[in-house]
Amino acid sequence: xxxxxxDVAKHANVSIATVSLAIHDNQRISEETKxxxxxxxxxxxxxxxxxxxxxxxxxxxxxxxxxTENHFLRSEPFYTQIFLGAEFEAHNHDYYMLLTTIPExxxxxxxxxRFVLERNVDGIVVAGKIPEKYLAQLEKEEIPIVFVDYYPDxxxxxxxxxxxxxxxxxxxEHLIDLGHKYIGFVGGDWNHPSIRNRFDGYISALExxxxxxxxxxxxxxxxxxxxxxxxxxxxxxxKKNKTITAIFACNDAMALGVMQYLQEEGISVPEQxxxxxFDDVEAAQVSTPTLxxxxxxxxxxxxxxxRLMDKTLDTKNITSNKVVVGVELxxxxxxxxxxxx
Amino acid sequence: xxxxxxDVAKHANVSIATVSLAIHDNQRISEETKxxxxxxxxxxxxxxxxxxxxxxxxxxxxxxxxxTENHFLRSEPFYTQIFLGAEFEAHNHDYYMLLTTIPExxxxxxxxxRFVLERNVDGIVVAGKIPEKYLAQLEKEEIPIVFVDYYPDxxxxxxxxxxxxxxxxxxxEHLIDLGHKYIGFVGGDWNHPSIRNRFDGYISALExxxxxxxxxxxxxxxxxxxxxxxxxxxxxxxKKNKTITAIFACNDAMALGVMQYLQEEGISVPEQxxxxxFDDVEAAQVSTPTLxxxxxxxxxxxxxxxRLMDKTLDTKNITSNKVVVGVELxxxxxxxxxxxx
DNA sequence: TATGTTTAGTTAAACGTTTAACCAGAAAGA
DNA sequence: TCTTTCTGGTTAAACGTTTAACTAAACATA
Numbered sequence: 169x170x171x172x173x174x175d176v177a178k179h180a181n182v183s184i185a186t187v188s189l190a191i192h193d194n195q196r197i198s199e200e201t202k203x204x205x206x207x208x209x210x211x212x213x214x215x216x217x218x219x220x221x222x223x224x225x226x227x228x229x230x231x232x233x234x235x236t237e238n239h240f241l242r243s244e245p246f247y248t249q250i251f252l253g254a255e256f257e258a259h260n261h262d263y264y265m266l267l268t269t270i271p272e273x274x275x276x277x278x279x280x281x282r283f284v285l286e287r288n289v290d291g292i293v294v295a296g297k298i299p300e301k302y303l304a305q306l307e308k309e310e311i312p313i314v315f316v317d318y319y320p321d322x323x324x325x326x327x328x329x330x331x332x333x334x335x336x337x338x339x340x341e342h343l344i345d346l347g348h349k350y351i352g353f354v355g356g357d358w359n360h361p362s363i364r365n366r367f368d369g370y371i372s373a374l375e376x377x378x379x380x381x382x383x384x385x386x387x388x389x390x391x392x393x394x395x396x397x398x399x400x401x402x403x404x405x406x407k408k409n410k411t412i413t414a415i416f417a418c419n420d421a422m423a424l425g426v427m428q429y430l431q432e433e434g435i436s437v438p439e440q441x442x443x444x445x446f447d448d449v450e451a452a453q454v455s456t457p458t459l460x461x462x463x464x465x466x467x468x469x470x471x472x473x474x475r476l477m478d479k480t481l482d483t484k485n486i487t488s489n490k491v492v493v494g495v496e497l498x499x500x501x502x503x504x505x506x507x508x509x
Numbered sequence: 510x511x512x513x514x515x516d517v518a519k520h521a522n523v524s525i526a527t528v529s530l531a532i533h534d535n536q537r538i539s540e541e542t543k544x545x546x547x548x549x550x551x552x553x554x555x556x557x558x559x560x561x562x563x564x565x566x567x568x569x570x571x572x573x574x575x576x577t578e579n580h581f582l583r584s585e586p587f588y589t590q591i592f593l594g595a596e597f598e599a600h601n602h603d604y605y606m607l608l609t610t611i612p613e614x615x616x617x618x619x620x621x622x623r624f625v626l627e628r629n630v631d632g633i634v635v636a637g638k639i640p641e642k643y644l645a646q647l648e649k650e651e652i653p654i655v656f657v658d659y660y661p662d663x664x665x666x667x668x669x670x671x672x673x674x675x676x677x678x679x680x681x682e683h684l685i686d687l688g689h690k691y692i693g694f695v696g697g698d699w700n701h702p703s704i705r706n707r708f709d710g711y712i713s714a715l716e717x718x719x720x721x722x723x724x725x726x727x728x729x730x731x732x733x734x735x736x737x738x739x740x741x742x743x744x745x746x747x748k749k750n751k752t753i754t755a756i757f758a759c760n761d762a763m764a765l766g767v768m769q770y771l772q773e774e775g776i777s778v779p780e781q782x783x784x785x786x787f788d789d790v791e792a793a794q795v796s797t798p799t800l801x802x803x804x805x806x807x808x809x810x811x812x813x814x815x816r817l818m819d820k821t822l823d824t825k826n827i828t829s830n831k832v833v834v835g836v837e838l839x840x841x842x843x844x845x846x847x848x849x850x
Numbered sequence: 851t852a853t854g855t856t857t858a859g860t861t862a863a864a865c866g867t868t869t870a871a872c873c874a875g876a877a878a879g880a
Numbered sequence: 881t882c883t884t885t886c887t888g889g890t891t892a893a894a895c896g897t898t899t900a901a902c903t904a905a906a907c908a909t910a
Contacts, residue, residue, distance in 0.1 A: 170628060172896055183860050188898060218627035219560040219569060220896035223865045228560060245586055255608055266605040267596055286559035287511060454795040513866055524890050529868060561866035564895045
């Protein structure tokens with residue numbers, strides 16, 4: 169059994185209160201006694217028990233991390249990268265992360281994670297979009313929540329967000345710089361704010377450069393944003409519009425699906441069609457051609473969300489802070505100059 | 510504030526002991542009282558506090574997960590996949606995982622993770638190779654340890670391991686089946702048991718098929734197993750041996766490095782040289798050509814290690830169990846029939 | 851000298867559980 | 881009827897901390 173505060177007290181010939189006060193550097197305790205206590209603590213290699221401490225302080229030292237099962241399990245480690253960043257930063261603030269997933273489909277009777285019911289976390293990070301119903305349930309628990317890469321409309325809260333609007337703009341501008349005039353957009357999961365923001369950024373860039381904006385350039389009705397959705401969207405887009413020379417896909421998965429379709433159709437990238445994605449997933453670096461994209465600093469998002477959580481937990485002020493982290497254009501081989509032929 | 514056991518007791522008009530006993534379905538309590546208590550519990554949405562419960566039971570409900578910083582941060586998410594598997598299975602056993610990394614280089618004064626010092630975990634999963642010094646320190650804490658994908662020589666413990674020997678054998682046999690006679694091996698980090706086991710499996714296959722075994726076929730002196738190591742190893746191997754028509758690399762990273770070298774040298778894969786790797790990392794699916802390999806079920810390893818930990822924690826018997834999980838040959842485009850030209 | 855103030859601690863309550871030890875009342879055995 | 885045994889609880893101690901309230905001794909003030 170590891171030593172407890174009692175053992176320290178006994179060895180130092182003081183009361184356990186003195187030990188505790190010494191540890192917390194209370195000025196009630198003389199330098200001399202502190203020294204003695206610290207000496208014993210070192211000798212016994214004593215460390216206060218986190219659970220015991222938590223009982224009285226009502227702080228667990230843990231942060232919960234919640235995301236949907238789909239986000240957790242999907243092969244592109246987007247949210248798991250965020251988690252790993254959070255995990256890393258948590259250490260710098262003396263926290264540990266507890267992770268849990270929301271099952272999908274959501275059962276009728278929402279069951280909150282054990283760590284919130286059993287009061288085993290001080291705050292919760294919600295990563296990515298989660299069902300409204302779940303959120304409503306969570307809100308009742310009166311536990312600090314910080315969102316990352318998503319936050320519900322009309323919900324007053326802290327969040328770390330990607331600069332999706334700017335990202336969409338940057339992506340479109342990159343294509344414009346390359347000389348493209350007819351730039352298509354493929355997206356899906358349309359009630360996701362991030363996707364719409366990317367779209368808005370794209371539109372904004374087109375307008376700013378007085379380029380044509382038209383429904384004929386967009387596919388936005390895919391219900392999700394997978395590779396397969398990208399494939400289907402590309403098919404639809406090229407059917408209804410022959411003038412397009414570049415496509416901005418709302419994420420890399422869809423972009424890869426688009427490329428796959430183009431390849432099957434014998435349309436070469438980037439010679440006949442430029443493609444740019446969003447996210448910078450691993451696969452973007454190794455696809456043929458490698459995929460130009462807008463990089464989202466996933467790991468960084470994780471760091472930020474824990475910093476924000478730490479601040480929230482520290483200062484009881486539950487003012488809703490928003491942190492926006494920037495994105496970066498990554499030029500690879502799927503985008504090229506417009507060729508007039 | 511969430512309700513405590515006291516609130517339940519008050520509402521049910523019984524003592525807190527009765528509530529506790531009712532929760533644990535103790536036969537001392539009449540059916541009738543149990544019903545009443547359960548009713549109140551449901552109404553108040555009461556859940557026992559994990560920390561408080563832990564104080565008396567001396568169980569935290571947490572499992573620690575330790576790996577080196579390098580393993581954690583490296584781009585190929587091998588160990589993080591294991592972690593995610595562990596995380597998933599942990600839920601099925603009502604545990605939460607706490608993750609921490611070992612800094613590298615290891616500081617002179619080894620500092621164990623807070624979660625073990627503060628008794629915030631019931632057991633520890635050690636993933637991958639960690640420094641001996643660290644392990645020695647950890648051992649002193651008398652906390653159950655289960656290893657995954659590694660375990661130290663001469664250490665009596667439980668572990669979940671990959672069937673590396675068989676994997677090496679299967680890889681070599683695949684090449685043999687394709688008609689190859691001169692099959693090279695490139696490896697590194699030679700004091701890692703897994704690597705050596707893969708090599709042993711490879712040798713065993715060669716011998717079984719009466720194929721030549723010779724030092725001229727092997728590069729084993731690379732100090733690590735990165736892509737760059739693979740590149741260098743390929744260079745060395747092809748310098749000293751011109752008859753080779755196939756190469757088994759001890760992992761995918763090295764295999765990709767080998768392919769890169771071959772490409773630069775104008776040696777086509779698989780026409781002139783077949784390559785097979787080990788691990789089945791993401792990049793293996795998207796490289797050109799896609800990489801044949803021996804798949805390691807990383808996620809599955811995570812599941813297994815938690816199952817084993819659960820068993821260990823359940824039955825106080827600290828008999829050292831070993832679980833070996835199988836591997837699977839994945840045929841892709843980097844291996845082909847021997848062409849006699 | 852009596853009284854107040856400081857210093858450096860100690861005692862005890864509290865946090866939310868579990869569980870061993872105890873106990874009142876009912877049923878059973880003599 | 882008196883003891884014994886069951887039944888169905890309750891009381892209280894314990895887990896390892898923190899911290900408010902208290903106190904004894906030393907010192908200062910009038």
